[in-house]
Amino acid sequence: MDDDAIGEIIGELRDELKELRQENQRLREEGDTEEVKPPAPSNDEIVESFFSEKNYAKSSERPKRFSIKYYQSHIDDNDLRDVTTSDALDFANNWTGESEPPKRATMLTYLGNIKVLYDWMMRHEWGPDENVVDDARDRYKSQNRSQIKRSRQHSGTVIKPEEYLQLMRSNMMKRAKSFLVLAVKTGLRRKELVSLKVQDLDLEKQVVYNRSPKGVGEVRVPKDSADQKLLDDEVVSAIEDWLDTREVTGAARRTGTRGSARRRGTGGQ
Numbered sequence: 001m002d003d004d005a006i007g008e009i010i011g012e013l014r015d016e017l018k019e020l021r022q023e024n025q026r027l028r029e030e031g032d033t034e035e036v037k038p039p040a041p042s043n044d045e046i047v048e049s050f051f052s053e054k055n056y057a058k059s060s061e062r063p064k065r066f067s068i069k070y071y072q073s074h075i076d077d078n079d080l081r082d083v084t085t086s087d088a089l090d091f092a093n094n095w096t097g098e099s100e101p102p103k104r105a106t107m108l109t110y111l112g113n114i115k116v117l118y119d120w121m122m123r124h125e126w127g128p129d130e131n132v133v134d135d136a137r138d139r140y141k142s143q144n145r146s147q148i149k150r151s152r153q154h155s156g157t158v159i160k161p162e163e164y165l166q167l168m169r170s171n172m173m174k175r176a177k178s179f180l181v182l183a184v185k186t187g188l189r190r191k192e193l194v195s196l197k198v199q200d201l202d203l204e205k206q207v208v209y210n211r212s213p214k215g216v217g218e219v220r221v222p223k224d225s226a227d228q229k230l231l232d233d234e235v236v237s238a239i240e241d242w243l244d245t246r247e248v249t250g251a252a253r254r255t256g257t258r259g260s261a262r263r264r265g266t267g268g269q
Helices: 003-030 043-054 058-074 085-094 104-122 132-151 161-169 174-186 190-194 233-255
Strands: 207-210 227-230
Touching (some): 043 058, 043 104, 058 104, 085 104, 085 132, 104 132, 174 233
Antiparallel strands (some): 207 227
16 A cells, blocks of 8 residues: 555544544534543542552552552542542642652652542543643642752652663672662662562562562561562573572682682582
């Protein structure tokens, strides 16, 4: 099929789409498609049903509950369905926090958690027609990006793709490389990384169990309540290389052996 034929088909489809939109608009104006939504449950019932259905691990549920709690407090517990984009954006810009205003990244996390709630609400007959929190989050990101650009500020916490590739090509120690890859690929925080133990890794299933998530202090949660992060082949390979080196180095120290370390499962000279 040549370009002219394709262009003609596309033009016909556009015309049909335009006609459909005009017909839908006419029907809406006549009130033929007007629907009355069933009454929504109370805010508390909505939130509890949401978490019951999602069935998050306790460590994952806790920060999401706090995000929604802060949001409800700021909107004076008005009906979640009736909140506007302006209301949600006001929360993002003006919520003062429990002790001090949250950082930009923290507020984006809050909005992301609340967005998931609204996505869930929209799937119900009584739910809102649009996700006002998603829209507010996009606007918040946009306005803050402009402010950072104007003031020439940078958080300094984000590693750029080219920086990551440059680090990976450098001759770094295997332990440092495994931590770098694990952090980049899973998004684990510094405290969560240094709290990991070998037992928290299941390289066969390609999973790491984050048993020290944010919000639990120094406590390590049970493995069945931990956040599970999937590991790709690059992460597994980097960790296996480090563990092999650590095992051989540890054996050499115990026996007093010097010289080159031997990889696990290989014979000596």
